[in-house]
Amino acid sequence: MPDPAPRRPRVIAVAVQKGGTGKTTLVASLAVAAAQAGERVTAFDTDPQGSLSAWGTLRTAPEPATDRLRPWEFAQFAPILEQLGERGRTLVVVDTPGSSIGGVAAILRLADLVLVPIRPSRLDLMAALPTIEVLADQGMRDRLALVLNQCPPAPSPRTTLYAAQLDGLGVMAEPAILQRVDHQDAIALGRGVTEHAPLGLAAQEIRSLWSWIDRRIPPTGRG
Incomplete structure (x- = not known):
């Protein structure tokens, strides 16, 4: 009997047509949390700014792997x-650019999530609508x-209001991620927040978000 074909890895793309949303920090910590949970992870940087790649150069741990995807490689994503x-990932x-997502459409079409x-904030909500x-x-x-990312640590009626508005636009991931200094400290050191402060509240939130994602997407991906 021939060996079964290797499973293609599951794909998560983090995308929004606005900079300053904490996208790269979220990608880095999710990739680390998933690797700690047993996944063999490759984190791709498609943003010309190269922030995720720069984070990867600071790392010494083998997982997750980090790599760049240049625009001419997007069509070869499959x-x-x-x-x-085939390599067991x-x-x-x-991590996608904080600009028009049209350029990474070929990647997004293959994403499981x-x-x-x-x-x-109202500005961020309006900026995310496109x-x-x-x-x-x-x-x-x-x-x-x-x-919801970079939320104020203290309970806020505004956060509750925007969560309700977003709930009408699509599925809300859980939990919301609060703005905590552990995130900034971790990314500056080339770590995920679950490595940098594993017992902290920020680490708990990222682990919970990874668990929510893991349950939502099929174990073998879409391909």
């Missing part, structure tokens, strides 16, 4: 995933999840 599956996390981080609309128009509403 065979890249096949190659990663089980999860890919993609597109996570849209939004800070709890991303949500584009993804919905491309038939990806069922693979779209919104996450």
Whole structure:
């Protein structure tokens, strides 16, 4: 009997057409939390700013692996995933540019989940609407999840209000991620927050978010 074909890794893309939402920090910590949970993770940086790649150069741990995807490689994302599956990688996390998502459409179409981080402000909510609309128009509403990111640590009626408004736009990931200094300290040291302060509240939130994602997407991906 021939050996079964290798499973292609599951794919999470983090995307929003706005900078300053904490996207790269979220990608880095999710990739680390998933690796700690047993996934073999490759985190791809598609943003010209290269912030995730810079974070990767600070690391000494072998997992997660980090790599760049240049614009001319986006159309080759499917065979890249096949190659990663053959190498035993089980999860890919993609950090996308904080600009038009049209350039990474080929990647988003292959994602099992597109996570849209939004800070709890009216400006951020309005800035995220084009991303949500584009993804919905491309038939990806069922693979779209919104996450409130960089929320104030203290309870706020404003955060509750925006969470309610976002709930009407799509599936809300759980939990919301609060703005805690551990996130900034971890990224500056080339770590995920679950490595930097494993017993802290920020680490608990990231682990819970990874668990929510892990339950939501199929174990073998879409391919």
